[in-house]
Amino acid sequence: MSDKQYTHIGKRYDRKEAQEKVTGQAIYVHDMELPGMLHAKCLHSPYAHAEIVSIDTSAAKALPGVKAVVTGEDAPYSVGIYMVDKDLIARNKVRYQGEIVAAVAAVDERTAEEAVKLIKVEYKELPAVHTVDESLEGKILVHEDLHTYEHMKGVFFPQAHTNIASWNRTLKGDVKKGFEEADYIVENELSVPAVGHVPMETHVVIAQADPYSDKVKVWSSAQSPFACRQLLAKSLGIKKSDVQVIVPYIGGGFGGKAGIHLEPFVTVLSRAANGRPVKLKATREEEFNLLPTRAGMRSRVKTGVKKDGRITAIEVYHDWDSGAYADYGVNVGKTAVYSGAGPYSIPNVELHSRTLYTNKVFSTAYRGFGHLETHWAIERHMDMIAQKLGMDPYEFRMKNLLRTGETTISGELMYDTTGSPEACLDAVVKEIGWTGRKTEEERQAEIKSGKIRGKGFAMLAKAPAMPSYTSTSAIMQMDEDGHVKIMIGAVDMGQGANTIMAQVAAEELRVPIENVEVLWNVDTDKHPYDWNTVASKYTVMGGNAVRKAARNMITQMKEVAAQVLRCHTDELTHGDGYIYHIHHTHRRVSYTDLSMGYVYENGNGIGGPIISHGVYMASGLTNPHPETGQGRPGLVWTFGAHAVDLEVDIETGEIHIFKIASAFDIGKCINKKMVDGQVFGGVLQGVGSAIIEGYKFSPDGRLLNPSFTDNKIPTAKDIPDEIVPIYIEDPKSAQIDGPYGARGIGEHPMISVPSAIGNALYDALGVNFRKLPLSPENVALAIEKANN
Amino acid sequence: MCDKHNGNCFEYVDSGIPKVALNCIVNREEVHTTVDPTMTLLQFLTTELKLFGTKEGCGEGECGACTIIMNGKTVNSCIVLAIEAEGADILTVEGLGRNNELSILQQEFIANDALQCGFCTPGMLMSARELLDRNNDPSDEEIKEALAGNFCRCTGYFPIIDAVKKAAKREREELK
Numbered sequence: 001m002s003d004k005q006y007t008h009i010g011k012r013y014d015r016k017e018a019q020e021k022v023t024g025q026a027i028y029v030h031d032m033e034l035p036g037m038l039h040a041k042c043l044h045s046p047y048a049h050a051e052i053v054s055i056d057t058s059a060a061k062a063l064p065g066v067k068a069v070v071t072g073e074d075a076p077y078s079v080g081i082y083m084v085d086k087d088l089i090a091r092n093k094v095r096y097q098g099e100i101v102a103a104v105a106a107v108d109e110r111t112a113e114e115a116v117k118l119i120k121v122e123y124k125e126l127p128a129v130h131t132v133d134e135s136l137e138g139k140i141l142v143h144e145d146l147h148t149y150e151h152m153k154g155v156f157f158p159q160a161h162t163n164i165a166s167w168n169r170t171l172k173g174d175v176k177k178g179f180e181e182a183d184y185i186v187e188n189e190l191s192v193p194a195v196g197h198v199p200m201e202t203h204v205v206i207a208q209a210d211p212y213s214d215k216v217k218v219w220s221s222a223q224s225p226f227a228c229r230q231l232l233a234k235s236l237g238i239k240k241s242d243v244q245v246i247v248p249y250i251g252g253g254f255g256g257k258a259g260i261h262l263e264p265f266v267t268v269l270s271r272a273a274n275g276r277p278v279k280l281k282a283t284r285e286e287e288f289n290l291l292p293t294r295a296g297m298r299s300r301v302k303t304g305v306k307k308d309g310r311i312t313a314i315e316v317y318h319d320w321d322s323g324a325y326a327d328y329g330v331n332v333g334k335t336a337v338y339s340g341a342g343p344y345s346i347p348n349v350e351l352h353s354r355t356l357y358t359n360k361v362f363s364t365a366y367r368g369f370g371h372l373e374t375h376w377a378i379e380r381h382m383d384m385i386a387q388k389l390g391m392d393p394y395e396f397r398m399k400n401l402l403r404t405g406e407t408t409i410s411g412e413l414m415y416d417t418t419g420s421p422e423a424c425l426d427a428v429v430k431e432i433g434w435t436g437r438k439t440e441e442e443r444q445a446e447i448k449s450g451k452i453r454g455k456g457f458a459m460l461a462k463a464p465a466m467p468s469y470t471s472t473s474a475i476m477q478m479d480e481d482g483h484v485k486i487m488i489g490a491v492d493m494g495q496g497a498n499t500i501m502a503q504v505a506a507e508e509l510r511v512p513i514e515n516v517e518v519l520w521n522v523d524t525d526k527h528p529y530d531w532n533t534v535a536s537k538y539t540v541m542g543g544n545a546v547r548k549a550a551r552n553m554i555t556q557m558k559e560v561a562a563q564v565l566r567c568h569t570d571e572l573t574h575g576d577g578y579i580y581h582i583h584h585t586h587r588r589v590s591y592t593d594l595s596m597g598y599v600y601e602n603g604n605g606i607g608g609p610i611i612s613h614g615v616y617m618a619s620g621l622t623n624p625h626p627e628t629g630q631g632r633p634g635l636v637w638t639f640g641a642h643a644v645d646l647e648v649d650i651e652t653g654e655i656h657i658f659k660i661a662s663a664f665d666i667g668k669c670i671n672k673k674m675v676d677g678q679v680f681g682g683v684l685q686g687v688g689s690a691i692i693e694g695y696k697f698s699p700d701g702r703l704l705n706p707s708f709t710d711n712k713i714p715t716a717k718d719i720p721d722e723i724v725p726i727y728i729e730d731p732k733s734a735q736i737d738g739p740y741g742a743r744g745i746g747e748h749p750m751i752s753v754p755s756a757i758g759n760a761l762y763d764a765l766g767v768n769f770r771k772l773p774l775s776p777e778n779v780a781l782a783i784e785k786a787n788n
Numbered sequence: 789m790c791d792k793h794n795g796n797c798f799e800y801v802d803s804g805i806p807k808v809a810l811n812c813i814v815n816r817e818e819v820h821t822t823v824d825p826t827m828t829l830l831q832f833l834t835t836e837l838k839l840f841g842t843k844e845g846c847g848e849g850e851c852g853a854c855t856i857i858m859n860g861k862t863v864n865s866c867i868v869l870a871i872e873a874e875g876a877d878i879l880t881v882e883g884l885g886r887n888n889e890l891s892i893l894q895q896e897f898i899a900n901d902a903l904q905c906g907f908c909t910p911g912m913l914m915s916a917r918e919l920l921d922r923n924n925d926p927s928d929e930e931i932k933e934a935l936a937g938n939f940c941r942c943t944g945y946f947p948i949i950d951a952v953k954k955a956a957k958r959e960r961e962e963l964k
Contacts, residue, residue: 018898021906022890022913024841024881031840110803198941200845200853200907251843251907252941284846494904494942673901680944681904708850708939716935716945723946 008507009740012673016499017249017492017520026249029204029221030281037206038067038105040269040280041112043119044290045094045101048359048701049128049142052093052101052121059118060104065111068272069119071102075268079235081227081259083158083165083326084150085143086362088235088265093126095142095324096361097702098289105269105278128359128701132298132319135163135356142324142357155623156330163357165322166330168337170351170409170629178313178348182304186385190377190770192754193694194296194321197366198713201251202282203291207266211275214238216267219246222260223253223491224532229524231260236267244525253493254685255365258534259328261291288361288706293695295329295355295363295370296321299377304348309391309399313348314341318374320355323362330355332363332370335465337629338410339371342378343421343461343639344397345406351629359701365534367682371462371751372689376772379458379755384768392436393759394429397459398422411630417736419665419743420728421459421639427726428457428643431661438763450651454764457643458755462748463634464535468621470635472541473528476505476549478610482577482591483515484553486546489530490538491522495746496674497538501546503670504739508550510575511591528613536744539670540636541616543739549614554579560598560607561589636735638743640664642683642756648764653780655691655757657720664748666727667734668741679725679749686753688714694773812873814839815883823870829863830854832870833880841881841910845939852938855911856880862918864937881910884917892962893917893955902951904942912938916952924960926952 020026057069072091078084090099102119106112129135129142138161143149147160156166179185199221206219216238222228225245233240250257262280270278282291297320304313318336322329333355340351386396401421404414432455446452464470475487486505492498498518506513519527530542558569561579565572565587573582580588589598597607622631645659660683669675692714696704705711734741758769761779767786771778807822814837823832833839833856842865845853849867856865857879884891893916896902903909912935919926919934926934931952932945940948 014898015901015903017906018901018903019890021903021909022881022894022897023885024839024910026906027840028843028907030844031834033835198939200851200905200939200941201843202845249906252905254941284848284851494906496904677901677904677943677947680946681942682944684944685941707848708846709848713939713941714945715937715939716932716949719932719945723944 006507006740007510008503008513009668009670011503011671013499013503013513013671015496015674016502016518028201028249028251029206029219030201030251032206032219034206034277037277037279038107038273039109039112040103040105040266040278041109041116042100042286042290043102043116045090045097045099047094047123047125048097049126050094050123051126052090053124054122055102056120057102060115063111063115063118065107066104066115067107067276068105068269069102069115070268070272074272075265077235077264079231079260079264080326081231081328082152082156082330086325088268096359098361099324100265100290103265103269105273129163130358130697130701132321132356135358136319138162142359154626155334157626165326165355165357166333168334168353168629169627170337170349171627172409172411172630173348175313175315175348175350179304181312183307184305184388185302186305186388187302188381188384188770189298189300190380191298192296192373192376192772194293194363195366195689195693195695196288196293196711197254197256199252199254199256202284202287203257203262204281205262205266206277206279207263207270208277209267209271209275211271214242216242217244218263218267219248220263221250221257222247223250223257223493223534224259225491225522225524226489226529227258227532228260228263232263232267235264244523247491247522248520250491250493254367255369255534256292258365258532284708285706288711289703292327292362292364294366295323295332297373299374301377301381303381303385305385305389307389309389309396311344311346311400314346316341316351318353321358321360322355323358323360325362326355327362328365329363331465332365335370336374337624338408338412338633339461339463340374341409342375342382343402343459344400345402346409349409351409360697361703367685368462368747368751369465369535371460372686372754375458375460375752376754379752380758380770383759383762394425394434397425401425410624410633412632412634416732417734418637419639420733421461423728423730423733424639424641424663424665425457425459427663427728428641428661431724431726432643432645432659434643443766447650451647451649452764453647454760455643455645456756456759456763457641458752458759460640460748460752461637462536462751463637464537464744466531466535466537468618468623468633470531471615471617472530472545473613473615474542474545474549475528475611475613476553478553478591478595480592480595482511482595484509484511486516486518487527488518488542489522489527490533490542493533495678496671497542499674500539500670501542504543504546505550508547509553511577536638536746536748537635539742539744540735540738543742545614545616547614547739548616549612552614553610553612556610556612557591557594560594563606564589564598636738636743638664638666638745638748640748642752644756644760646757646760646764648761648779650783653776653778653783655774655779657687659722659724660720660753661724661726662749663726663728664745665733666729666745667738667743668729669727670740670742675727675745676725678745680723682747682749683723683753684714684719686750687718687720690754690757690772691774692718808871810871810874812876812878814878815880825869825871827870828866829868829870829873830865833865839880839882843907843910845907852915853908853911855914855938857914857918860921862915881913884913892958893920896951896955896958900947900951900954902943902948908938908940912940912948919952920956920959925956
């Protein structure tokens with residue numbers, strides 16, 4: 001599969017929309033103003049758990065300039081992508097500090113803000129659920145009516161009269177027997193805190209509800225316009241076809257803008273304001289404290305292992321602190337059923353993944369969809385098993401990595417074309433010059449300088465977490481000049497989907513890349529369906545759909561050209577803007593002459609405008625078995641590994657990263673410039689989760705750091721000296737049914753970065769870290785504790 | 789609030805305090821107007837002048853998305869009052885290109901893929917512009933220092949640093 005085979009695939013093209021973004025021309029919903037537009041502001045609960053005794057909105061309503069005030073009573077609707085558990089606006093009780101209790105639409109932001117201050121709410125505070133253990137205990141229930149909630153049956157398993165939103169399981173082999181066979185049993189408990197997505201553009205919505213019909217028009221920073229349409233219609237009890245969702249440029253998503261968030265209650269506000277468009281722009285504090293996070297997680301892992309390093313059994317409890325609502329959280333939990341024990345061949349597995357309600361800001365999808373969290377637990381645990389065995393962690397992993405012919409924990413058979421975890425590990429270990437663990441003598445020699453160097457690595461694996469029947473589509477039209485416009489239903493939020501799709505179309509149509517445009521402003525009334533822009537699935541699914549559409553466009557042109565050239569379509573080929581005879585290459589018809597239908601000299605016309613479409617639907621996937629988790633959920637697995645070379649200051653606990661080497665069995669890079677972007681950005685986001693970020697709550701459940709002052713993300717000064725991306729593009733292990741062999745890469749760079757850093761810290765200090773973040777404070781405290 | 793138009797005007801902010809004269813230069817054009825004295829410079833640029841290129845990321849002067857250049861220095865326009873710009877010379881992202889041509893810095897941002905979602909890009913460009921105006925051959929550390937107030941969640945900063953370095957080199961060679 002050398003690049004010579006392709007004209008456009010594998011090229012480092014600039015992103016298509018870059019010029020608009022460097023000139024300020026790119027318009028985001030943040031920037032939009034509509035005629036008659038009102039501005040919304042929200043009132044938030046000050047309590048983590050409280051009964052709403054009464055709300056008095058009369059003073060707010062009386063304020064001049066206020067056009068609508070709504071409370072939960074005015075919006076008797078519920079919403080939830082997998083579990084319908086959330087009121088649009090809190091009714092009867094609030095379940096987290098920051099939850100919306102009322103909202104105002106007014107002529108300007110300041111009036112709306114003043115009106116919010118005039119709303120009087122009387123609460124009766126309730127005891128709250130703060131931790132995973134309190135949640136499991138179940139003495140206090142976050143949702144008393146859990147057993148009545150509508151949910152996706154057979155996939156999610158809410159436990160009545162508990163705080164367990166879903167309990168998903170994997171059972172493979174015989175765990176009891178596996179532990180009996182083991183020479184050693186290693187047990188660990190590890191955890192991660194909740195973390196914010198921190199898109200630079202906060203969530204923003206403009207909703208306009210037609211007062212004379214059910215029609216609703218929404219401009220949103222949504223990642224997934226079609227999911228938003230479906231869920232908005234469902235929550236308000238209106239027809240899907242009455243809802244139009246338009247998504248212009250969006251300023252980052254990272255999973256936090258998937259599904260549905262502000263759209264339904266801003267629609268309710270618009271209705272209450274006689275159909276005037278209402279804009280709600282989340283403040284940065286709301287982005288942290290109202291809108292969902294990545295869940296915190298606590299894992300308990302127990303592994304049986306032979307002296308030679310073979311794993312005989314694993315038992316895992318992944319307990320997710322999903323906060324007040326399940327949102328995507330239950331699906332994050334479900335995903336662990338098939339990827340929650342790492343890319344290893346383990347004969348006997350018992351895994352429990354429990355998505356738990358607590359009285360905290362709720363959780364949703366976040367880049368990596370639970371994998372950074374589960375891999376933190378598993379990959380640190382694997383290193384600790386190697387320690388117990390006195391074995392090199394590289395050698396230990398090599399003994400257990402998944403290989404062709406073996407099965408994943410959910411029983412998925414590995415083929416050559418599933419990808420190679422081994423190749424990734426080998427590549428990164430070589431890149432950082434791993435020669436084995438540091439000895440105590442070496443460590444003591446370094447301690448004098450006040451800084452100790454360490455190296456470590458970790459594996460990663462992820463397949464898209466999506467329904468087994470996920471589909472996507474593309475429509476392609478040719479202009480008179482032979483240029484092509486493509487409409488897709490996915491949103492390019494910076495990941496480069498539109499550039500990648502243009503490359504696929506240009507490759508198939510054999511036209512210059514400049515002649516292909518993927519249209520922005522995804523509009524559910526005009527653009528064709530895509531399930532969700534999530535899960536690192538679009539290069540594969542969208543790429544296949546666009547490829548089919550392009551091939552169909554060629555077929556259409558050949559059918560007309562065959563008549564013009566008096567030959568069979570089999571004898572025709574295409575290129576350089578022509579359909580031509582394979583032998584008599586001068587017998588040809590140009591794309592431009594075919595684009596709107598061919599016209600003969602005498603005026604006869606044949607054919608018609610060239611418009612094609614392509615669809616792609618995941619095939620052969622199944623739901624995990626309800627009791628055993630066995631099945632085939634993975635459309636495409638992307639394996640990878642990170643290796644880290646770092647130095648830690650033993651006084652301050654500060655970590656300086658020299659190098660992170662990151663290898664992925666990507667199959668084929670369609671555009672290395674875009675892939676590099678995913679790797680640099682994803683790895684640094686992983687560094688953020690590893691060292692810098694994390695929510696902190698007060699004992700009474702209030703979020704203590706809902707601002708950039710106390711909840712920073714990595715800046716230009718926090719980057720490693722070097723990030724070395726390595727792409728495995730071996731035709732033997734490439735994705736045979738992906739476009740040109742390609743696999744997804746959007747989320748993977750983030751996964752296991754903390755694990756690799758944690759493992760390198762052990763190499764440096766001989767101290768095992770089990771909690772994130774590895775902040776200077778936490779590292780310094782751990783060093784001090786170890787020294788005592 | 790806006791009683792005078794029966795609540796149907798679209799003004800972002802109207803504190804009711806009498807407006808104050810504001811004379812400044814924005815992207816090489818003179819502006820003579822009056823503004824609400826409580827309005828921020830960011831609100832003035834976006835809602836009044838309709839220059840929506842400058843973005844709001846936090847409204848608290850922490851993230852740098854709203855960075856513009858005022859009298860040769862970068863400022864977070866979300867925490868500067870519009871009236872503080874009296875007599876000032878202001879440059880925003882819309883003023884970087886000239887004569888319908890992208891500046892070298894913008895070209896290098898594109899070529900090095902120094903942007904993904906694009907929301908931090910205008911502010912990032914302005915911080916980079918200010919750096920190159922005072923230092924035409926910055927080191928990696930100087931670039932990181934200059935950009936440290938501009939958050940980017942997408943790129944990991946590496947492509948941005950490359951873009952600034954390459955732009956500096958080209959500016960030294962081409963703008964002699």
